[in-house]
Amino acid sequence: MEGVMGVLVFALLNLLALHRADALRFEIxxxxxxxxxxxxxxxSMSVGKYSVVGLTSEDQHITVRVTSPYVNRAGYVGHLHYAEEVESGNFAFTAMQQGDFLACFWLSKPYHNPPIRVTIDFEWKSGISSRDWKFVAKERNIVYHLVELD
Structure with missing residues (x-):
């Protein structure tokens, strides 16, 4: 029985090590x-969602780009998600290689006099935390999002 408990604790610790979830609010x-x-x-599967907080005009729409850290043979960075002039959105992918992935945000209309600020809510989950386990409970419901850069 003690050996079984050790294996269960080891498995649980490995699952927790795969857990990664980040949610934040920031200004641009x-x-x-x-x-x-x-x-x-x-x-690892990765999912994200973002939205402009308190949107009051089209001047507050944002552009979002999520990129892979890898460059393909033609020298281009892999774009995993790109959205222009939006107030909210989502992305999802499975990383084909380990590395630092990047999500960048900017106002779609970059010049205002005086400058304006926009607040964004952003949540990025990867690994175990990115899955909806109630939905995945049946194998037929599993969907894989694969991204290849070559």
């Missing part, structure tokens, strides 16, 4: 870009 000033980096392990 017009004419500036904010980027968040996330180290993601190979074959």
């Amino acid at each position: 000033e017009s004419g500036r870009t904010k980027c968040i980096t996330e180290e993601i392990k190979k074959n």
